[in-house]
Amino acid sequence: MAPAASENDMRHINFWSWLWIIIGAIYFFVPLIATLLFSLQAKRDELGFTAYSNVLSSPAFFNSFSFSFWTAVTTISISALLIVPTAYWVHLRLPRLRPVIDFITLLPFVVPAVVLVFGLIRTYNRTPLTDSRQGLYVLLVGSYVMLSIPYMYRAIDTGLRAIDVRALTEAAQSLGADWFTIMTRVIFPNVYIALLSGAFITFAIVMGEFTIAFLLAQPAFGPYISLLSSSKVYEPSALAIISFGLTWASIGVVQWISHSFSGQSQITGPR
């Protein structure tokens, strides 16, 4: 009797599991498929890539895309240089401050982008930062660095928790390494995968960000999508699919790199 009852239970569980997976998949894929189909209907009674070729042949697309791409790269570089040493130092010397730092890193979630950008503009008003295009770009990157903190810090913090920071630091020190060597040869390589995952989330955010770029009058990809939406019909859908593809490609790259380095990132030590 017991095995039969257990088999029935399993079937019951399987049914509900599949049901929720199917509902989730419908919720996720139907809008995507609808957007894709809509983007393919630029020519009457014919499915084709006209909207895509219109988007990809537009110089404004490339200009805004490359602007946001390089802004994202700059943001990631600054964030990494700022956050990896900070998170490392908190782990090594200030573990008691971890809850405080955790709270601070959550602030970008609490403060809306509009408030952030107006705060920055008011604070730096009548300084070179608001008087020139370069200055506004600095403000843009600074804002993005702030927006990236929750993702970057948490990813790096998780990476640092996976290794014995103190023992590795002391081992390196006892072997003659200075702080720079420890950071570049011991810490960075061991949080590399965690850093990458934070970096690609930051990349995706910067590529699609609208509010800050628009209010700082920057020619970024987000405002371009918005502009296109107000003037075209099928092209914004095509652009949404392209953005979606780029985001997934980024995540795919993270997965691929993580897999390539999976052996090295395994935790060692007593077992």
Place this chain on the structure above:
Amino acid sequence: MAFLEINDVHKIYGQTVVVDTFNLQIEQGEFVSFLGPSGCGKTTTLRMVAGFIVPTSGSIVINAVDVTRMPPNRRNVGMVFQSYALFPNMTVAANVGFGLKVAGQPARAIKQRVAEMLEIIHMTEYATRYPYQLSGGQQQRVALARALAIQPQVLLLDEPLSALDAKIRISLRQEIRTIQRQLNITTIYVTHDQEEALSLSDRIVVMNQGRIEQIGTPFAIYNRPRTRFVASFVGTLNVLTAEVVDAATGRIMIDGQEIHVNGILPDHPDPSLAIALRPEVISLNGVYGQTANHMQGTVEDVTFLGPVVRTRVRFDQHTIHLDSFNTPQLVPPRNGDSVTVSFPPEACLVLSDTPGAEV
């Protein structure tokens, strides 16, 4: 002047004295163990020698250079950690060669030294493996090779075997001692395992509550413990409270039975004192003859431990354990038997409560 000197070192955190008046001189090539329970200050002292902690006061001198405030990366002190601390992103060879690369040595010299070190730890074929591909024992051997590759002035080992299983622990500790003798490197070994300390060390520093209880050879620490703590921490020991009958002739009374100890007892207003007896020096039904001490008691328990049989004998207030070698002729007593235990006067250790003595 000794090769390594720790002079009047204190470490105080707030109101807590973690290390109190630590003085030790270690000669070149000597193997010294810091032995004590958790929280006794042994690791803190080791970390002060390594440079990871700065003493509150006192000085540390290595090879005639005061290193008390020198950063750890300039001390040329190799360290092996309990958690191995191998760099996960580097191969075994890269781990071993890390210190040499940091020192800016040419690639050829690094390669040669790494090969030498891997040969010493018998892991030549593991050079291209990553730490996660090694067992715990192998990882610790690599950590040892890495610490030794830089030819440090002093090798520090912080409970390096405590995360390993018993069998590997024994084989690796012998390997550590062999390599240490082979390279004649001055070594400090921190452990809470008395067997490790006794089997490895030239000298042992027994610590308790931040203070040195006793410094001595393993033989002296085991056979002539100076304090009640050392006696109870190292080996199994019967500690009996005795009343002094005559201090000049060494006559004392335990549970109404008079015995005598060798030498003159300390002249102290308090007539009671602690006497320690190792289980293996006590004999059942007398092999020591008339000049030995004899006490009457009742067998409370007999435990078979393989090579020895441990018997618990009760007097009036005290119980003692005694060990008999398990020979075919041995007839173990039974619970409730009345027995006479005997032991020579020189086997009675008079314990002091004042730490700090060197034997």
